[in-house]
Amino acid sequence: MTNILKTEGLSRYFGAVVAAEDINVTITDGEIVGVIGSNGAGKTTFINMVTGYLPPSSGVINFDGQPIGSLGPRKLMRRGLARSFQIPQLFLELSVLDNLAIALSAAEGRQLNMIRPVRTPERISAADEILEQMNITQYRDEMVTAMPQGARKLLDIAIAMLGEPKMLLLDEPTSGVSTDEKYNLMDTVMEMVRRRGLTVLFVEHDMEIVRRYVTRVLAFASGVVIKDGAVDEVLADDQVQELVTGKRHQPQTEQGDA
């Protein structure tokens, strides 16, 4: 079992605001790790740094054995680091099929073609297959705007999984999804994850989901990892209960990385 992701002294400040401080995390291949913490605890900041969207103020990130240095999301994606988003990042004015078609075409990793149609038979069937697995086929030719939140989340995650990533970061996959959809959604996602044998790191507010799907948990509070360990142990921790699973909330600092 090798480390796939390793951060050392990872910190990020927005002016005086501490968004993340001295985060040292090691994720080994095949792990499914949950990240919990109240709003502004630094979860998304952490993911943004790891995926190269947000340069750290200090610290080192190693992915798959090499430091990511100043690589951006694009280069990291090519190295096998994919992510989904808290707010699904989709092409709203394009059809669902086109969203997948462009993603598939990008995932092939070749120079984009300017004459051959993006909707090749192969890509169409591949897209249909994905829509099948996510059972959102009915939206195939709709614009994304026509899809409910849950379906958008699924599509967002599906797109993240294209291009054979080694590791997948899910940013609050169930936020904004109705409680009855949640579990189907997570089941579908986890099914696909298992089939691909991905390492997953996912941010989650819903402790039920966390209990159910992860083996290990990182608890964030005001930018610091206050606890890192097995699910039950972490969720049982008083500090965690006070700062995270409790009702206490801190002001939004995530404006910063916006």
Place this chain on the structure above:
Amino acid sequence: MLTIWAILIDGLIYASWLFLVAAGLTVIYGVMRILNMAHGSLYALGAYASASSIGWYYASGGDQLWIAFALLAGCAIVIGAIAGFIMERGILRLMYGRDEVLMLIVTFALLLILEDLMKLVWGTTPYFAYQPYAALGRFNFGVLSVSGYQIMVVGVSVVVGAILWFWLERTRTGKILRSIIHDREVSEAMGVNVRRMFTMTFVIGAGLGAIAGGFTAPIISVVPGIGVEVIVVAFAVVVTGGLGSITGAAIGALIVGLARAASIHTMPQLELFIIYAVMAAVLIFRPNGLFGQATARKI
């Protein structure tokens, strides 16, 4: 040495004029995210209003300078505000939420319309209201001379700038406006009546454009097309300084003004594109202008 003084003086004078022209543009953009191409037409409108009113006043035997100035400023502001109100309520209102650049085109259409409307109202013969300009005489520094009126314009633009700054930074309305500038959704959520603020902002911005025209009228001869000439220059200033920032507009105006004065005194042949060169140069090093903030999408 002489030239350097000349450059500084002329640069300052031109900069203050630029600021007058650009202020309304940047206020409107800052709050409403509309780059108002019709701003030039509002400027022309103000110029026509003040030129014709002053012309009428002197023609009917008036000779009180202060009345002339009262007329000049008054007519310009009033007509500008009215036009602004009509434009905002009549047309822009129907377009809110549309793409930023589409709004640019909408105001481009307004520009075309206003240009012809003004022609229908005022005809095409030049209006010439030189009396106030002549009345303030000049100050001589050796061979150099500065017209009193130009100095007054400098004063006017300083005052306008100060008022704007106070209004935005020190008043309650200003606070609300800044909240809108910072994040429209949130302030809407916090129950700010954004639409009313928009109307107010646009009317004020339009008024500013008209004032600029009003105070320029006595210097120039007011003819069709003067509006179109100032738009791009004003744009350049505002973009250089950073869209939506009063300070930016002021600094941008100074930079452009001095650069232009310098080129006219030293190498006149560059004058035609010095403004664009400055803008391009600034944008290359500060992609959002000197005081502009980058806005990235939240994820």
Place this chain on the structure above:
Amino acid sequence: MGHSLQPKSWQRTLLGTATSLAIASTGIVGFAGSASAQEATFKVGLVTFLSGGASGPFGVPAAQAAETVIKAINEGTLPAPYNTKGVNGLQLESVVIDEAGGPTKQVEEYRNLVQRQNVDAVIGYISSGDCLAVSPVAEELKTFTIAFDCGTPRLFPELESPKYFFRTGLDATADNVGAAHYLKETHPDITRVAGIQQNYAWGQDSWNDFRLSMKQLMPDAEFVDNQTPQIFQGSYGTEISALQTSRPQIVHSSMWGGDMEAFVAQANVRGLLDQATAVLTTGESGFARFKDQAPDGTIIGGRGPFGAFMPDNDLSEWFSKAYEAQHGVPPSYPSSKMAQALLALKYAADNSGAKGKPSNEQLASTLKSATFESVSGTVRMALAGGHQALQPMFYGEYHYSPETGPELRNIRSYAGACVSPPDGYDAQEWIKNGFPEADCN
């Protein structure tokens, strides 16, 4: 861009647009139909600026002059020799087109006039660019065309063997050669000369011609500065200080219209015109409006014997009266030049010897090298192989008093042969070589 609309509204719009398109298309057909069959009348296209900065000082006065003259032509109320109704008996009908939009658009509009509107002749063009672009088309379409104002000396040199294209005015060379002559006679001992020109071809050509002429006529004069503000800039504060720092005695300017008037007013207030005398090659167009803004002694020209420089004769007398009666102001030079072009058309038509409507060929051959009476006196089409007028150039000093109003003093005229290069000479070469074949007495 934008966002989708509700089906209802777009269906409505669909209908709306469809119908409007239908109307438009029928409109086209309608026009195509009505365009032909214009026998009883002679249809002339008038192209002049109706929008933009050139409309006020030039375009509209010219259009108003056309209105006045065409009315008189059709009523036969012009003085002799034009006291017959219409042109060669045909009522004159005019189509007015805005010259704004640049040469490409003007070429398009010209073709529309000739090929769709079926005009029998075209009179117009203030912008040199438009003249240069339209003249070859006129020749290609074999349509009798008179340029009434545009001043570029390149016009005929670039149009080899013109047949249908005429210019009833002088080109810019004459303005500036004339100005130099006037300075030599009236200000023999000046040494420091500066200039301020709008930054485009007209300004650049004018300054070149003036500079070269001065080198010939007043070799001691030194050129201390030339400012080139953008056209329609309006405010010239910086340029004026730049000029002041170079301490000129003469400031030559080919600026026209609002720009010229604004510059004069500003330079006057700033004291530049106390230090230096302005020479305004197009100053006449501001004659009626300067009031006390132009200091006495300011030297102004009218691009020939036009406007205030019109000689006293029946035609000019009639024209000044009729124009002022109808439009409230005395005619400025663009008005006179338009009148002259229309008179040239009437002359060509009346003397074409044609039965009914004269052909383009008849009109062209009649006007070629012709001599006709005009508001500016007797005009000889003696340049460019008979396609351009040869006329004297006038300059004078502007004086104003509230009582008597504006007046011209110390007017001097220079024979056409003195200020215009003979055929076969490039204008600038002609000046550089010391005005060969010029006849200045």
Place this chain on the structure above:
Amino acid sequence: MMRLQKTEMLLVVAALALGLSSLISPDWLVFTSTLAIAAALVVMGVVMLMRAGLVSFGQGLFYCIGGYAVGLGGRFLGVTDALALVGMGIVATVALAMVLGLLLTRYREIFFAMLTLAFSMILYGVLVKSHGLGSTDGFGVVNWSILGYQPDPGHESATGLWLAIVLALAAALFLNRYFQSSIGLACEAIRENEVRVEYMGISRRQVLYINYVIAAALGSIGGSLTALTAGHVDPTMAYWTISGEFVFIALLGGTGHVAAPFIAAFIFILVRTYAVELFPNSWQLILGVVLLLIILFLPKGIWSLFTQKRRAEA
């Protein structure tokens, strides 16, 4: 796929129809059509940029270079073959666009618009200053031939129209494919959401760069055709109001389909011609009102009238 083929066939048919109509239609209409097609080519470029979410207020830059390439090539290099002249324009334009593109692909929205405007205004300034090229008056274009065939006087316009049609058809067929292609779609994706595009592993700047350069080339072709047809070039081609006109036409047609720019250009030029003629004093007003109505009722342009139905089925 099927629809694609159909579009292409329709384009070819339309082109042939237009070309043949030139045999019967009056000369002014032939001339106007040629100018409309030339404008449409430039507008295609504007549309390409719009699909990527960028509005250029400086497409006149390339339009002007195309025009001047024709003028200068004929005048100073003695080139008279129309295709060669157009080609020179394209080469010059692409060279410049490849430099500017490096910078411009970093900018969006207003800043892109203003920078493009600035660059074309700088060219305008340079041309106005270049006295040898006639400054603002510009200069005439020499009589041109095409592949050795010298159109005899009076028939230039017909030949010009055919040339325009051929070039425009080629461009349209290419763009039709391009819009369906990976890069074409990537452009729309960038307009919609750049963050996702980056996370997909697509280089935004590379895509925008390619898109920008192609758009520039189209602008140049349009300029060259205009110069060949009108027989005159002058700096106004680079003035910002001209670029504004192209944006105007682009909005009029909408970004929905390659045919839209052509329809829009025809409508625009006809509306303007009749407005200028019927209301010589207020034609700008009419254009303004038309533009407002379009934006108000057809935010996706005239083409949206045709597409509403297809969207539903597709």
